Structures are given as C-alpha cells and as structure tokens.
Amino acid sequence: MINKTEILVVDDEPQIQRLLGAGLEGFDYRVSVAVNGQEAIMSVARQKPEIVVLDIDLGSYPDGLEVCSELRKWTTTPIIMLTVNNDKRTRLAALNAGADDYITKPFDMEELEARIRAILRRAVMKVSNSVSDEIHVHDLVIDLAKRRIMLKGNEVHLVPTEYRLLRALATHPGKVLTFTVLMEEIRGASESAKPKHYLQVYINTLRKKLHDDPATRTTKPLYIFSEPGIGYRFTDIESDDYE
Secondary structure, three states, rough: OOOOEEEEEEEOOOOHHHHHHHHHOOOOOOEEEEEEEEHHHHHHHHOOOOOOEEOOOOOOOOHHHHHHHHHHHOOOOOOOEEEEEOOOHHHHHHHOOOEEEEEEEOHHHHHHHHHHHHHHHHHHHHHHHHHHHHHEEEEEHHHHHOOOEOOEEEOOHHHHHHHHHHHHHOOOOOOOHHHHHHHHHHOOOOOOOOHHHHHHHHHHHHHHOOOOOOOOOOOOOOOEEEEEEOOOOOHHHHHOOOO
C-alpha cells in the first residue's frame, strides 16, 4: 500500500474545506480537516501531517497567525497560509509568524499543488543537508560542519555576520526569510541594533564575494534573490533554473 502525503486543511468555511479536500485528493494526497485553531493544534500533534494549509482568518480565537506562531514553538511542519489580502503587511505577518509560503484567495488549485510539491522537495533537501552537513549549489559548497565556503574550488573568506546570513538562507532554500528573521541571525554582533539598511550592506558584500552581485551579472542571481520590501531567499535550484 502506498503511503500518501497527508495534508491538514484548517479553514472555517465549509465551501473551502470541500474545495481543498476534493482538489488535493484529486492530486493523490490524503486530506484531513480542522475547523478552528484549537482543533488544528491538536490535529498536528496527533496526526503529524506533512503539510498544513492554514487560513489566516479563522473567525475565532486563535486565528491563523496565532496558530502558526504556536505550532512554530514545537514543530517544523511546513505551513502554507491562505489569505484574502495580498498586501505586504499581511504577507510579512504570515512569514514572520513562521509560515513557509502563502497563497491568496481565490486561488488556483494547480498553483497550490505546485507550491506543496516545492515545499516537500525543500523538506527532502533539508533532511539530506542535515545528514551530510554540506550544501552544494552550482559552483558553491557550504560545509556547515567546518564553517567553510568554497566557490569553484577556492575558499571564500566570510566575516561571522556574512556566514550567519548565508547559513540561514542556504538551509532554507526557496523560502523567503524576512528582514526581521534575518536580523535575528546577526543579533550576536555588536551592531545588532542597526536598522534594515545595515542588513542590506552585508547582503551586498556577501553577494560580491559569491560573484552573485546583480549589478555585475547579465543574468538573474545564482544564489541570493531579493523579495522587494520583504526580505531575501536562497535559490531553490529546480524552480529557479526553470523559471
């Protein structure tokens, strides 16, 4: 018997529950449903689904953001948030709460399924990287155990702040890390209270050392992509190579 990927859908609208249930089962996933935040938290603990599709507005306490924040205290289960608002504030709130991705209602089922596949692929990559302690992307090798960076066979010397930023990005391929999250990675530095442009300076120098500076490249970046107004993400090789 084939073990199907289990997805927990958390939504208080019966129509959306039916839509997601039928649509995702059509893609050969196993779907369970929670209708409120408390049920969602208990279901994740009991069923241990591979992915949670979580509505940001559940119409009761706790709402989707609160559920996401609570889950992030004790599980790394990927979370895709559903929202009717596509404004920057809502996207930042979802990402800062710990969501791996978000999609706006009304949504296309094929797009949602593609995002689910991308998250599952990244989860496999993360497990693989944790075993080998090495990340290989194009000509770049990041040795997490030795804290050593190699580019085209040559060692790249990074200051501690640059290394922490690269490690944070590279261990979450394809996931947008907000400015807030990335600033947390450099809190140990003496300049931890500096504003957002301080982070941008380090990103710029890191890109130059990786020969990934957008100002000097004739094609798109190889490693670090900007998400304007939100943060940065590290390449997800399969999707970035075939955009």
